[in-house]
Amino acid sequence: MSNRPSRQAAESRRAFLKTGALTALAGGVLAACDKESTAQRVSKKPATDSDQSGGSMAAHPVTPVATNAAEDMDRMHEAGIKAFPAKTTGKGNQLLEPKIVGGVKVYELTARTLKWETSPGVSVEAWAYNDQVPGPQIRVREGDRVRVILKNELPESTAVHFHGLELPNEMDGVPFITQPPIKPGESFTYEFTVPNAGSHMYHSHHNAAKQVGLGLLGAFIVSPRSPREIERVDVDYVMVLNDGMHGYTLNGKGFPATEPLVAKLGQKVRIRFMNEGLMIHPMHLHGMHMTVIDKDGWPQPAPWKCDTLNIAPGERWDVIVDCTMPGTWAFHCHILPHAESPHGMIGMVTALVVQK
Amino acid sequence: MSNRPSRQAAESRRAFLKTGALTALAGGVLAACDKESTAQRVSKKPATDSDQSGGSMAAHPVTPVATNAAEDMDRMHEAGIKAFPAKTTGKGNQLLEPKIVGGVKVYELTARTLKWETSPGVSVEAWAYNDQVPGPQIRVREGDRVRVILKNELPESTAVHFHGLELPNEMDGVPFITQPPIKPGESFTYEFTVPNAGSHMYHSHHNAAKQVGLGLLGAFIVSPRSPREIERVDVDYVMVLNDGMHGYTLNGKGFPATEPLVAKLGQKVRIRFMNEGLMIHPMHLHGMHMTVIDKDGWPQPAPWKCDTLNIAPGERWDVIVDCTMPGTWAFHCHILPHAESPHGMIGMVTALVVQK
């Protein structure tokens, strides 16, 4: 296995999603809903007084009106689930291949405004790198020489901070402290040797509450020279959490337009959580635990397990999931209004699909 | 000592609270307030200008009006403390004994609406399991065969997710993904062999921002087959944190109606924090540190100490307190408006009472 274990798996996942996944998933979901196996569903007439053992229930009978409202709600919930993963225009966080110029990996980023569809029919104003929210995913290796050329086609000045990379001060991307602002119509070139491995980010550091809020952010992943055994995974997935101006999103999309994670039974999935928003998001995976290995790109002293991982703004946490349980597993922020409304699931919800 | 170390201690605690605790506590509180031991209280006349060393004070003299307002405030604070633990109708989080049917532990839950008294005179609309907020506490062992029968007497469909248990997909409780919704008037039976130990939860996973917010939640505690030495405690206490529709509550009640934890000097108390709300709650224990042992039911690589533990929605954290310091110790969320108002302590406040 190579030291970029995720590449083949990621490609296979992308191919899968393009060709057969939607059908397979839809079938899987429906199949699951029809299964009753050890679970038994017992239909009864609406409850009558004699079924009820508490006085308070008498004041809240199950009326036909309530039942109809309940049916309406269920239909909306079902429609959301069946629409998942819903098609929208634009896909963020796509791997950006560098040009190699004299041994240097060169990445060109253009910052400009666009309309971004976060879920079917919902378009928002976005400021983005290369027309993607999140911006294109950059993956390099420790020790690589990297050049990032930013063209600013925004109506405001900007600058890029490589959040988590331990760069020389003049590459730090903070206007008036480490560089002049990059004015509208200007370009700026960052160049450095990649110093430290891990899950990092790049984003605007000028008028950033607005500029990052509108989408000027992306993942900057650095593979280590010597990967640890625990890093040898089948699927390597970046999940950028966000809130605020674009609503609650995972990789720039809200449910049902979020992207499912797909793996085969027995595979290992690495998830690189990154919070580019303004709120915490405790991400909860159903069915299997997550083993936390890295914080901000640095190994934890020892891996530890959880099923709900609290991720604060600016933090990155890397976890490994051993896909031991087949099925479609809900995976969502556990601040419930970030994940569900009376009309069904929304926002920060996706699924880990473990295929037999 | 058995492998369910908490049972005897819990029963003794319950008996204590029923018989003599209220009186003892009230006495303890008053006694403490009258003590001045090494502390000295020096009454003086209201400060005059000559006492003051800064100009800004002259603009804020201690007037008789301010003093009267201060006295009024103190009286309200004192009344709250003296009322603790205040009686209210209804008690949540009570241990539910299973029926044993052919070796299977069978739990029957009925979801319905009721009025719930969160603090004296304050009643809210609740949706609850078995008329309790939190729902009844379920305690089983790793490897047990368990059946949970849910009767839905609510005006909406519902479903139960066993948060933290690594169950087969069809037992995961997510409508339209793993099961059909349980419609008003219907029942659904979950059955499984308990896979993993730890402090887990059960709650609605349908229209959950509302249904969990209104009270459809409870603790699901799984004892390990082989408890660790550090788990051998005298008191095993579940503390469910909540906010939102019912206000700031611990186990469904707001101060002064919260339940004190009671232990004897030298005893060990395990506290299983669970956050079923929408906000973080950094719980602060006065006087003694907490040793954190588990996250989401999984042992931390090594225990670690703190006095303020931040608990995010969906998380569970288990801690051990060595009761080395006698007295009544405040124990509260350190987001201060969750714990105090100008009228006195409120919401997420209780006490750990360490008796000599």
Add this chain to the structure above:
Amino acid sequence: MSNRPSRQAAESRRAFLKTGALTALAGGVLAACDKESTAQRVSKKPATDSDQSGGSMAAHPVTPVATNAAEDMDRMHEAGIKAFPAKTTGKGNQLLEPKIVGGVKVYELTARTLKWETSPGVSVEAWAYNDQVPGPQIRVREGDRVRVILKNELPESTAVHFHGLELPNEMDGVPFITQPPIKPGESFTYEFTVPNAGSHMYHSHHNAAKQVGLGLLGAFIVSPRSPREIERVDVDYVMVLNDGMHGYTLNGKGFPATEPLVAKLGQKVRIRFMNEGLMIHPMHLHGMHMTVIDKDGWPQPAPWKCDTLNIAPGERWDVIVDCTMPGTWAFHCHILPHAESPHGMIGMVTALVVQK
């Protein structure tokens, strides 16, 4: 090196800041902005349609109006940076030297109201100890005998809780539970032997959402009898985070009136984060990682690294920074509206200045 490694370094830092730092810093900032080293700035005319590769850009041309607005914004951002560190009246968190009375370290605190300047021209109502926000920094050693005499010159009763210290119950500072409230015009004496080392706090525990919110808080640092090797640092810095009534502040001031941390290349800096506010603050240091050593004054089982540390209300986290990278490094809360507005950086922003 003594067991109070920070003293000389702190004095040197203070002297530095008084004498030459402002000039040096201003020069450093300007120098950095003029440097272009490996980075290249390419000025172009405003972008024209032919430069643009996406349709959405055509709808958002870089007009002269936008450019002027961008220039105005840049000027405001630059002015903020150049003003840093801005002078304001009043400085909190200053070391309070005790009187020694019969071997006891005696600290006198007077609580009263004042006007507090949080940033140039912005004054707020404050309730403070010894006219400082945060209150004076108290530094003692494990095992010291300490007496704290509080004079209450406020219009309300109050009391002091020593947050994190494991004191006898009657020294715990909770009115009506462990002591009577200290009424306006009264004094109260706390006396105890310091039981446990670490970064602790003292603050009001009466009507605390208001009283702490207005400034009745301070750092209480306890040096251990036997410092660990990792604690031998050159600079020992307390950073009290706050939000709410005084806005977003670090040690009682908002950017550009915050205080820079200054160290020499190769030195080690200990930062003791303390959150006295109502919100989380994930503090992000640019350029270098932080090694987390203590939580609430207790050593973590093993040190661990990060660049963004989430600090919840009531928590203290101690970190070590190895100053390996020269330059002026932004250091701020990563909830971006706590650190920046369209008018420039604000609130919870400072810099770590590493001098060659």
